[in-house]
Amino acid sequence: MKGFCKCIFILRKPFTMKILYTFFVLGISQFIFAQSQSVPKVFLKDVLTFPLGASVNPRLLDENVTYRERTGSEFSSVTAENHMKMMNVHPGADRFDFVLGDEIVAFAKNRKQRIHGHTLVWHNQVPQWMKDFQGDQVAWENMLKNHIQTVVAHYKGKVAGWDVVNEAFLDDGSLRPTIWSDHIPDYLAKSFLWAYEADPNAILFYNDYGQDGKPKKMQAILNLVQDFKNRNIPINGLGLQMHVNIGSKNEAILEVINQSVATGLSVHFSELDVAVNPKNNPDFVYDDVAKDEQLNKFLLLFNAFKSIPKGQQYGITFWNVGDKDSWLRGYFKRPKENPLLFDDAYARKAAYNVLLQTLK
Numbered sequence: 001m002k003g004f005c006k007c008i009f010i011l012r013k014p015f016t017m018k019i020l021y022t023f024f025v026l027g028i029s030q031f032i033f034a035q036s037q038s039v040p041k042v043f044l045k046d047v048l049t050f051p052l053g054a055s056v057n058p059r060l061l062d063e064n065v066t067y068r069e070r071t072g073s074e075f076s077s078v079t080a081e082n083h084m085k086m087m088n089v090h091p092g093a094d095r096f097d098f099v100l101g102d103e104i105v106a107f108a109k110n111r112k113q114r115i116h117g118h119t120l121v122w123h124n125q126v127p128q129w130m131k132d133f134q135g136d137q138v139a140w141e142n143m144l145k146n147h148i149q150t151v152v153a154h155y156k157g158k159v160a161g162w163d164v165v166n167e168a169f170l171d172d173g174s175l176r177p178t179i180w181s182d183h184i185p186d187y188l189a190k191s192f193l194w195a196y197e198a199d200p201n202a203i204l205f206y207n208d209y210g211q212d213g214k215p216k217k218m219q220a221i222l223n224l225v226q227d228f229k230n231r232n233i234p235i236n237g238l239g240l241q242m243h244v245n246i247g248s249k250n251e252a253i254l255e256v257i258n259q260s261v262a263t264g265l266s267v268h269f270s271e272l273d274v275a276v277n278p279k280n281n282p283d284f285v286y287d288d289v290a291k292d293e294q295l296n297k298f299l300l301l302f303n304a305f306k307s308i309p310k311g312q313q314y315g316i317t318f319w320n321v322g323d324k325d326s327w328l329r330g331y332f333k334r335p336k337e338n339p340l341l342f343d344d345a346y347a348r349k350a351a352y353n354v355l356l357q358t359l360k
Protein backbone atom coordinates (compact mmCIF):
# COMPACT_ATOMS: atom_id res chain seq x y z
CA MET A 1 0.00 0.00 0.00
CA LYS A 2 2.83 2.24 0.86
CA GLY A 3 4.45 1.56 -2.56
CA PHE A 4 1.19 2.20 -4.38
CA CYS A 5 0.78 5.61 -2.74
CA LYS A 6 4.35 6.47 -3.62
CA CYS A 7 3.64 5.58 -7.24
CA ILE A 8 0.52 7.80 -7.41
CA PHE A 9 2.57 10.55 -5.84
CA ILE A 10 5.23 10.28 -8.59
CA LEU A 11 2.62 10.22 -11.36
CA ARG A 12 1.10 13.41 -10.04
CA LYS A 13 4.34 15.26 -10.62
CA PRO A 14 3.86 17.10 -13.99
CA PHE A 15 7.41 16.34 -15.21
CA THR A 16 7.08 12.60 -14.58
CA MET A 17 3.69 12.61 -16.35
CA LYS A 18 5.21 14.29 -19.39
CA ILE A 19 7.97 11.70 -19.65
CA LEU A 20 5.54 8.82 -19.26
CA TYR A 21 3.22 10.36 -21.85
CA THR A 22 6.09 10.74 -24.29
CA PHE A 23 7.08 7.10 -23.87
CA PHE A 24 3.46 6.09 -24.31
CA VAL A 25 3.10 8.02 -27.59
CA LEU A 26 6.44 6.72 -28.86
CA GLY A 27 5.40 3.20 -28.01
CA ILE A 28 2.10 3.51 -29.87
CA SER A 29 3.74 4.96 -32.99
CA GLN A 30 6.40 2.24 -32.91
CA PHE A 31 3.61 -0.31 -32.68
CA ILE A 32 1.71 1.21 -35.61
CA PHE A 33 4.95 1.38 -37.65
CA ALA A 34 5.74 -2.24 -36.90
CA GLN A 35 2.20 -3.25 -37.88
CA SER A 36 2.37 -1.35 -41.16
CA GLN A 37 5.69 -3.04 -41.91
CA SER A 38 4.48 -6.52 -41.13
CA VAL A 39 1.12 -6.33 -42.92
CA PRO A 40 1.87 -7.47 -46.47
CA LYS A 41 1.15 -4.81 -49.06
CA VAL A 42 -1.31 -5.62 -51.79
CA PHE A 43 0.35 -5.30 -55.16
CA LEU A 44 -1.33 -4.41 -58.43
CA LYS A 45 0.65 -7.19 -60.13
CA ASP A 46 -1.04 -9.71 -57.82
CA VAL A 47 -4.60 -8.74 -58.66
CA LEU A 48 -4.01 -8.95 -62.42
CA THR A 49 -4.48 -12.07 -64.49
CA PHE A 50 -1.56 -11.11 -66.75
CA PRO A 51 2.07 -10.02 -66.22
CA LEU A 52 2.73 -6.41 -65.23
CA GLY A 53 6.11 -5.21 -66.41
CA ALA A 54 8.51 -2.30 -66.46
CA SER A 55 11.46 -1.48 -68.61
CA VAL A 56 14.56 -1.09 -66.50
CA ASN A 57 17.92 0.56 -66.42
CA PRO A 58 20.79 -1.46 -64.89
CA ARG A 59 22.59 1.63 -63.58
CA LEU A 60 19.52 2.60 -61.55
CA LEU A 61 19.14 -0.99 -60.34
CA ASP A 62 22.74 -0.77 -59.07
CA GLU A 63 22.68 2.70 -57.61
CA ASN A 64 19.19 3.39 -56.36
CA VAL A 65 17.88 1.21 -53.55
CA THR A 66 14.30 2.45 -53.86
CA TYR A 67 14.27 1.87 -57.63
CA ARG A 68 15.60 -1.62 -57.09
CA GLU A 69 13.04 -2.37 -54.39
CA ARG A 70 10.10 -1.04 -56.43
CA THR A 71 11.16 -2.81 -59.60
CA GLY A 72 11.62 -6.03 -57.69
CA SER A 73 8.37 -5.96 -55.77
CA GLU A 74 5.85 -4.22 -58.02
CA PHE A 75 6.40 -5.99 -61.32
CA SER A 76 6.23 -9.55 -62.57
CA SER A 77 8.02 -8.89 -65.86
CA VAL A 78 10.98 -6.76 -66.94
CA THR A 79 12.28 -5.46 -70.25
CA ALA A 80 15.73 -3.97 -70.73
CA GLU A 81 15.02 -0.37 -71.72
CA ASN A 82 18.26 -0.16 -73.72
CA HIS A 83 20.67 -2.94 -72.83
CA MET A 84 19.66 -5.67 -75.24
CA LYS A 85 19.68 -3.34 -78.24
CA MET A 86 22.22 -3.70 -81.05
CA MET A 87 24.39 -0.77 -80.00
CA ASN A 88 24.83 -2.14 -76.49
CA VAL A 89 25.12 -5.89 -77.04
CA HIS A 90 27.08 -5.82 -80.29
CA PRO A 91 29.51 -2.87 -80.06
CA GLY A 92 32.09 -4.31 -82.50
CA ALA A 93 31.84 -6.60 -85.52
CA ASP A 94 33.48 -9.40 -83.53
CA ARG A 95 32.48 -8.27 -80.09
CA PHE A 96 29.32 -8.90 -78.10
CA ASP A 97 28.85 -7.40 -74.66
CA PHE A 98 26.15 -8.99 -72.53
CA VAL A 99 27.33 -7.71 -69.15
CA LEU A 100 24.53 -5.23 -68.45
CA GLY A 101 21.83 -7.29 -70.13
CA ASP A 102 22.93 -10.22 -67.99
CA GLU A 103 22.67 -8.05 -64.86
CA ILE A 104 19.04 -7.38 -65.68
CA VAL A 105 18.43 -11.08 -66.31
CA ALA A 106 20.04 -12.03 -62.99
CA PHE A 107 17.99 -9.40 -61.15
CA ALA A 108 14.75 -10.67 -62.68
CA LYS A 109 15.60 -14.37 -62.21
CA ASN A 110 16.28 -13.79 -58.51
CA ARG A 111 12.82 -12.34 -58.17
CA LYS A 112 11.11 -14.88 -60.41
CA GLN A 113 10.17 -12.19 -62.90
CA ARG A 114 9.63 -12.88 -66.58
CA ILE A 115 12.11 -11.27 -68.97
CA HIS A 116 11.03 -9.74 -72.25
CA GLY A 117 13.71 -9.20 -74.90
CA HIS A 118 13.85 -5.81 -76.62
CA THR A 119 14.84 -5.55 -79.47
CA LEU A 120 16.71 -7.53 -82.14
CA VAL A 121 16.30 -5.37 -85.25
CA TRP A 122 15.70 -1.63 -85.19
CA HIS A 123 16.88 1.42 -87.11
CA ASN A 124 17.87 3.26 -83.92
CA GLN A 125 20.67 2.50 -81.49
CA VAL A 126 22.61 0.74 -84.25
CA PRO A 127 26.39 0.61 -83.65
CA GLN A 128 28.54 2.68 -85.99
CA TRP A 129 30.27 -0.40 -87.44
CA MET A 130 26.91 -1.73 -88.67
CA LYS A 131 26.06 1.62 -90.24
CA ASP A 132 29.44 1.57 -92.01
CA PHE A 133 29.18 -2.10 -93.01
CA GLN A 134 30.25 -2.85 -96.58
CA GLY A 135 29.24 -5.96 -98.47
CA ASP A 136 26.78 -7.54 -100.85
CA GLN A 137 23.34 -8.85 -99.91
CA VAL A 138 24.71 -12.15 -98.67
CA ALA A 139 27.24 -10.40 -96.44
CA TRP A 140 24.50 -8.17 -94.96
CA GLU A 141 22.26 -11.16 -94.38
CA ASN A 142 25.05 -13.05 -92.66
CA MET A 143 25.82 -10.05 -90.50
CA LEU A 144 22.21 -9.59 -89.35
CA LYS A 145 21.63 -13.33 -88.96
CA ASN A 146 24.74 -13.61 -86.82
CA HIS A 147 23.57 -10.71 -84.66
CA ILE A 148 20.08 -12.11 -84.14
CA GLN A 149 21.16 -15.68 -83.54
CA THR A 150 24.02 -14.85 -81.17
CA VAL A 151 21.80 -12.65 -79.02
CA VAL A 152 18.84 -15.03 -79.03
CA ALA A 153 21.10 -18.02 -78.29
CA HIS A 154 22.74 -16.14 -75.41
CA TYR A 155 19.38 -15.48 -73.76
CA LYS A 156 17.73 -18.75 -74.79
CA GLY A 157 15.66 -20.19 -71.96
CA LYS A 158 15.94 -16.91 -70.03
CA VAL A 159 14.02 -14.51 -72.22
CA ALA A 160 10.37 -15.45 -72.76
CA GLY A 161 9.78 -13.40 -75.87
CA TRP A 162 11.53 -11.01 -78.28
CA ASP A 163 10.59 -7.86 -80.10
CA VAL A 164 12.17 -9.24 -83.26
CA VAL A 165 11.62 -6.19 -85.42
CA ASN A 166 10.79 -2.78 -84.03
CA GLU A 167 9.10 0.13 -85.85
CA ALA A 168 9.48 -1.02 -89.44
CA PHE A 169 6.58 1.00 -90.89
CA LEU A 170 6.00 4.69 -91.42
CA ASP A 171 2.68 6.37 -90.64
CA ASP A 172 1.60 6.07 -94.28
CA GLY A 173 2.03 2.31 -94.12
CA SER A 174 5.16 2.18 -96.28
CA LEU A 175 8.24 0.28 -95.22
CA ARG A 176 10.59 2.57 -93.32
CA PRO A 177 13.79 3.06 -95.29
CA THR A 178 16.61 1.78 -93.07
CA ILE A 179 19.96 0.09 -93.55
CA TRP A 180 18.05 -3.20 -93.21
CA SER A 181 15.45 -2.47 -95.89
CA ASP A 182 18.19 -1.02 -98.11
CA HIS A 183 20.39 -4.10 -98.04
CA ILE A 184 18.20 -7.11 -97.23
CA PRO A 185 15.05 -7.75 -99.27
CA ASP A 186 12.27 -9.22 -97.12
CA TYR A 187 14.34 -8.53 -94.01
CA LEU A 188 11.36 -8.77 -91.65
CA ALA A 189 10.50 -12.36 -92.61
CA LYS A 190 14.17 -13.36 -92.57
CA SER A 191 14.67 -11.85 -89.11
CA PHE A 192 11.73 -13.79 -87.68
CA LEU A 193 12.97 -17.03 -89.27
CA TRP A 194 16.50 -16.51 -87.90
CA ALA A 195 15.14 -15.75 -84.42
CA TYR A 196 12.94 -18.84 -84.57
CA GLU A 197 15.87 -21.04 -85.59
CA ALA A 198 17.84 -19.83 -82.57
CA ASP A 199 15.02 -20.32 -80.05
CA PRO A 200 11.85 -22.01 -81.29
CA ASN A 201 10.24 -21.54 -77.87
CA ALA A 202 10.56 -17.76 -77.71
CA ILE A 203 7.41 -15.73 -78.34
CA LEU A 204 8.23 -13.58 -81.35
CA PHE A 205 6.74 -10.10 -81.61
CA TYR A 206 6.47 -7.35 -84.14
CA ASN A 207 6.55 -4.13 -82.06
CA ASP A 208 5.53 -0.60 -83.08
CA TYR A 209 4.16 2.71 -81.79
CA GLY A 210 1.36 5.09 -82.67
CA GLN A 211 -0.97 2.67 -84.43
CA ASP A 212 -3.98 4.50 -82.95
CA GLY A 213 -5.32 7.07 -85.37
CA LYS A 214 -2.90 5.88 -88.10
CA PRO A 215 -5.04 3.39 -90.05
CA LYS A 216 -2.48 2.97 -92.85
CA LYS A 217 0.28 2.06 -90.42
CA MET A 218 -2.04 -0.36 -88.61
CA GLN A 219 -3.11 -1.90 -91.91
CA ALA A 220 0.53 -2.45 -92.90
CA ILE A 221 1.04 -4.35 -89.63
CA LEU A 222 -2.07 -6.45 -90.19
CA ASN A 223 -0.92 -7.17 -93.76
CA LEU A 224 2.45 -8.27 -92.42
CA VAL A 225 0.77 -10.72 -90.05
CA GLN A 226 -1.43 -12.09 -92.84
CA ASP A 227 1.52 -12.40 -95.19
CA PHE A 228 3.56 -14.23 -92.51
CA LYS A 229 0.67 -16.61 -91.87
CA ASN A 230 0.34 -17.30 -95.61
CA ARG A 231 4.05 -18.02 -95.91
CA ASN A 232 4.45 -19.90 -92.62
CA ILE A 233 6.81 -17.32 -91.20
CA PRO A 234 6.77 -17.67 -87.40
CA ILE A 235 5.19 -14.72 -85.58
CA ASN A 236 3.48 -15.02 -82.21
CA GLY A 237 2.63 -11.55 -81.04
CA LEU A 238 2.01 -7.88 -81.64
CA GLY A 239 3.55 -5.23 -79.40
CA LEU A 240 1.53 -2.05 -79.16
CA GLN A 241 3.96 0.32 -77.50
CA MET A 242 1.19 2.59 -76.13
CA HIS A 243 3.16 5.79 -75.77
CA VAL A 244 -0.14 7.63 -75.50
CA ASN A 245 -1.18 10.91 -73.90
CA ILE A 246 -4.20 12.23 -72.08
CA GLY A 247 -5.56 13.63 -75.35
CA SER A 248 -5.28 10.36 -77.33
CA LYS A 249 -8.63 9.28 -78.73
CA ASN A 250 -10.14 6.36 -76.84
CA GLU A 251 -11.99 4.95 -79.85
CA ALA A 252 -8.78 4.90 -81.91
CA ILE A 253 -6.92 3.10 -79.11
CA LEU A 254 -9.69 0.53 -78.69
CA GLU A 255 -9.88 -0.04 -82.44
CA VAL A 256 -6.20 -1.00 -82.78
CA ILE A 257 -6.46 -3.24 -79.73
CA ASN A 258 -9.44 -5.02 -81.28
CA GLN A 259 -7.68 -5.35 -84.61
CA SER A 260 -4.62 -6.81 -82.91
CA VAL A 261 -6.70 -9.26 -80.89
CA ALA A 262 -8.52 -10.34 -84.08
CA THR A 263 -5.21 -11.63 -85.51
CA GLY A 264 -5.28 -14.33 -82.83
CA LEU A 265 -1.70 -13.43 -81.81
CA SER A 266 -0.50 -12.55 -78.31
CA VAL A 267 -0.83 -8.89 -77.47
CA HIS A 268 1.66 -6.85 -75.43
CA PHE A 269 1.17 -3.24 -74.40
CA SER A 270 4.92 -3.09 -74.51
CA GLU A 271 6.03 0.44 -73.57
CA LEU A 272 3.11 2.08 -71.82
CA ASP A 273 3.22 5.65 -70.61
CA VAL A 274 0.47 8.27 -70.56
CA ALA A 275 1.98 11.71 -71.18
CA VAL A 276 0.23 14.53 -69.35
CA ASN A 277 2.04 17.46 -70.97
CA PRO A 278 2.55 16.36 -74.59
CA LYS A 279 3.16 19.90 -75.87
CA ASN A 280 5.88 20.47 -73.26
CA ASN A 281 4.16 23.54 -71.82
CA PRO A 282 6.67 25.07 -69.36
CA ASP A 283 3.84 26.29 -67.12
CA PHE A 284 2.14 22.90 -66.95
CA VAL A 285 0.91 21.85 -63.52
CA TYR A 286 0.22 18.17 -62.81
CA ASP A 287 -3.05 19.01 -61.08
CA ASP A 288 -6.09 16.93 -60.19
CA VAL A 289 -7.64 17.43 -63.62
CA ALA A 290 -4.54 16.08 -65.39
CA LYS A 291 -4.29 13.24 -62.88
CA ASP A 292 -7.92 12.28 -63.46
CA GLU A 293 -7.52 12.32 -67.22
CA GLN A 294 -4.42 10.17 -66.91
CA LEU A 295 -6.20 7.76 -64.59
CA ASN A 296 -9.02 7.43 -67.14
CA LYS A 297 -6.51 6.43 -69.82
CA PHE A 298 -4.90 3.88 -67.49
CA LEU A 299 -8.36 2.47 -66.70
CA LEU A 300 -9.30 2.31 -70.37
CA LEU A 301 -6.09 0.44 -71.23
CA PHE A 302 -6.16 -1.97 -68.30
CA ASN A 303 -9.84 -2.76 -68.77
CA ALA A 304 -9.34 -3.28 -72.50
CA PHE A 305 -6.40 -5.58 -71.81
CA LYS A 306 -8.39 -7.50 -69.25
CA SER A 307 -11.02 -8.28 -71.87
CA ILE A 308 -8.48 -9.83 -74.27
CA PRO A 309 -8.80 -13.65 -74.33
CA LYS A 310 -6.51 -15.03 -71.64
CA GLY A 311 -4.35 -17.01 -74.07
CA GLN A 312 -3.47 -13.82 -75.93
CA GLN A 313 -2.56 -11.69 -72.86
CA TYR A 314 1.22 -11.35 -72.89
CA GLY A 315 1.06 -8.42 -70.49
CA ILE A 316 1.30 -4.69 -69.91
CA THR A 317 4.77 -3.17 -69.59
CA PHE A 318 5.39 0.39 -68.40
CA TRP A 319 8.28 2.26 -69.97
CA ASN A 320 10.31 2.51 -66.75
CA VAL A 321 9.30 2.80 -63.11
CA GLY A 322 9.25 6.33 -61.63
CA ASP A 323 8.27 9.51 -63.45
CA LYS A 324 11.77 10.88 -63.24
CA ASP A 325 13.20 7.88 -65.11
CA SER A 326 10.87 8.31 -68.08
CA TRP A 327 12.44 8.75 -71.52
CA LEU A 328 10.01 11.66 -71.98
CA ARG A 329 12.02 13.64 -69.42
CA GLY A 330 15.47 12.39 -70.36
CA TYR A 331 15.44 11.69 -74.10
CA PHE A 332 12.67 14.09 -75.07
CA LYS A 333 13.73 16.75 -72.55
CA ARG A 334 10.22 17.40 -71.26
CA PRO A 335 10.90 18.20 -67.60
CA LYS A 336 7.22 18.58 -66.71
CA GLU A 337 6.10 15.07 -67.54
CA ASN A 338 4.62 12.54 -65.13
CA PRO A 339 3.63 9.62 -67.34
CA LEU A 340 4.02 6.57 -65.07
CA LEU A 341 2.42 4.87 -62.05
CA PHE A 342 5.08 5.91 -59.52
CA ASP A 343 6.15 9.45 -58.73
CA ASP A 344 9.65 10.92 -58.56
CA ALA A 345 10.17 9.38 -55.11
CA TYR A 346 8.80 6.01 -56.34
CA ALA A 347 5.64 6.38 -54.25
CA ARG A 348 2.51 4.84 -55.69
CA LYS A 349 0.33 7.50 -57.28
CA ALA A 350 -3.39 7.77 -56.49
CA ALA A 351 -4.04 6.17 -59.90
CA TYR A 352 -2.23 3.03 -58.70
CA ASN A 353 -4.70 2.57 -55.86
CA VAL A 354 -7.71 3.15 -58.09
CA LEU A 355 -6.41 0.54 -60.57
CA LEU A 356 -5.86 -1.85 -57.68
CA GLN A 357 -9.39 -1.39 -56.34
CA THR A 358 -11.04 -1.46 -59.77
CA LEU A 359 -9.22 -4.45 -61.22
CA LYS A 360 -9.20 -6.85 -58.31
Ligand code: 9MR
Nearest residue numbers: 081082124125166209241271319327331
Ligand atom coordinates in the same frame (compact mmCIF):
# COMPACT_ATOMS: atom_id res chain seq x y z
O1 9MR B 1 13.66 4.70 -73.60
C1 9MR B 1 14.68 4.59 -74.55
C2 9MR B 1 15.66 5.73 -74.39
O2 9MR B 1 16.35 5.62 -73.17
C3 9MR B 1 16.63 5.73 -75.56
O3 9MR B 1 17.49 6.86 -75.46
C4 9MR B 1 15.86 5.77 -76.86
C5 9MR B 1 16.77 5.79 -78.06
O4 9MR B 1 16.04 5.92 -79.23
O5 9MR B 1 15.02 4.62 -76.93
C6 9MR B 1 14.05 4.61 -75.94
O6 9MR B 1 13.23 3.49 -76.04
C7 9MR B 1 12.46 3.39 -77.23
C8 9MR B 1 12.19 1.94 -77.48
O7 9MR B 1 13.39 1.23 -77.51
C9 9MR B 1 11.42 1.73 -78.77
N1 9MR B 1 10.22 2.50 -78.78
C10 9MR B 1 10.35 3.91 -78.48
C11 9MR B 1 11.08 4.06 -77.14
C12 9MR B 1 11.13 5.50 -76.74
O8 9MR B 1 11.91 6.21 -77.69
